Amino acid sequence: MALNSHRSNTVLELQGVKKTYAGPPEVQALHGVDLKIHSGDFAAIIGPSGSGKSTLLNVASGLEMPSQGRVFLTGIDVAEQTHQQLTELRRHKLSFVFQSFNLFPVLSAVENVEYPLLIRGDRAADARQAATEALALVGLSERAGHLPSKLSGGQQQRVAVARAIAMKPAIIFADEPTANLDSRNALQLIELFVTLNAELGMTFLLSTHDHRIVDRAARRIQIEDGRIIEDVVVREGTLPQFPKELQT
Ligand SMILES: Nc1ncnc2c1ncn2[C@@H]1O[C@H](COP(=O)(O)OP(=O)(O)O)[C@@H](O)[C@H]1O
Numbered sequence: 001m002a003l004n005s006h007r008s009n010t011v012l013e014l015q016g017v018k019k020t021y022a023g024p025p026e027v028q029a030l031h032g033v034d035l036k037i038h039s040g041d042f043a044a045i046i047g048p049s050g051s052g053k054s055t056l057l058n059v060a061s062g063l064e065m066p067s068q069g070r071v072f073l074t075g076i077d078v079a080e081q082t083h084q085q086l087t088e089l090r091r092h093k094l095s096f097v098f099q100s101f102n103l104f105p106v107l108s109a110v111e112n113v114e115y116p117l118l119i120r121g122d123r124a125a126d127a128r129q130a131a132t133e134a135l136a137l138v139g140l141s142e143r144a145g146h147l148p149s150k151l152s153g154g155q156q157q158r159v160a161v162a163r164a165i166a167m168k169p170a171i172i173f174a175d176e177p178t179a180n181l182d183s184r185n186a187l188q189l190i191e192l193f194v195t196l197n198a199e200l201g202m203t204f205l206l207s208t209h210d211h212r213i214v215d216r217a218a219r220r221i222q223i224e225d226g227r228i229i230e231d232v233v234v235r236e237g238t239l240p241q242f243p244k245e246l247q248t
């Protein structure tokens with residue numbers, strides 16, 4: 001019963017999405033993609049280089065507009081939004097974990113995490129509290145005051161994850177998040193994502209080559225030449241179980 005209501009909670013939907021890059025040469029990167037991501041999903045988009053993974057994530061996250069078809073983020077049609085509305089939607093409903101952590105070198109860990117919250121207009125005290133909680137969730141409470149240069153690569157990556165989750169997004173995107181990490185840090189990142197999904201019900205849509213992510217993904221979406229050729233739920237995603245202090 002709870003499972004059904006959870007499954008019906010669609011956080012992202014693509015309907016017949018095509019994406020053509022004007023050339024020359026003109027490239028059709030997506031050939032009509034239909035996809036629904038539900039709250040609590042841990043989904044991996046898997047496919048060879050050039051198959052359209054990044055394009056899919058960029059269109060799904062409202063960073064790029066589809067050439068045809070529709071994209072709904074938390075039920076909202078992105079094409080019907082003004083530029084400003086889309087910016088607001090993206091700031092409140094989704095976050096991206098970047099390969100290059102994109103941390104500000106002059107800001108401490110906690111300042112890096114709270115920065116996007118302040119930008120979108122959260123009150124300073126709320127932003128600091130959310131940032132502090134997020135750093136605790138990634139195991140970096142003791143490093144909150146450190147500059148990125150005083151953190152290891154793996155710790156910097158966890159700050160980037162804290163920044164993504166502090167926003168309490170409906171969905172977290174990550175484009176080949178382990179591509180630039182050594183195997184130890186890659187494994188830690190995968191396990192962190194898995195834990196955030198399993199224990200807090202956070203929703204992930206990742207693209208990856210990495211078989212370790214594929215192995216841990218509850219849902220595997222195979223893409224080839226801009227088409228989804230397989231979409232398998234290996235195990236049920238977790239129920240959303242945000243602890244009270246993380247609920248908006
Ligand atoms: N900005 C762009 N302009 C033109 N072609 C692009 C652009 N981005 C991606 N492409 C092309 O679209 C196809 C899909 O690319 P991409 O989505 O980056 O695949 P993947 O992330 O799976 O490697 C490729 O043929 C790529 O060359």
Ligand SMILES: [Mg+2]
Nearest residue numbers: 053054055175
């Ligand atoms: Mg890519």
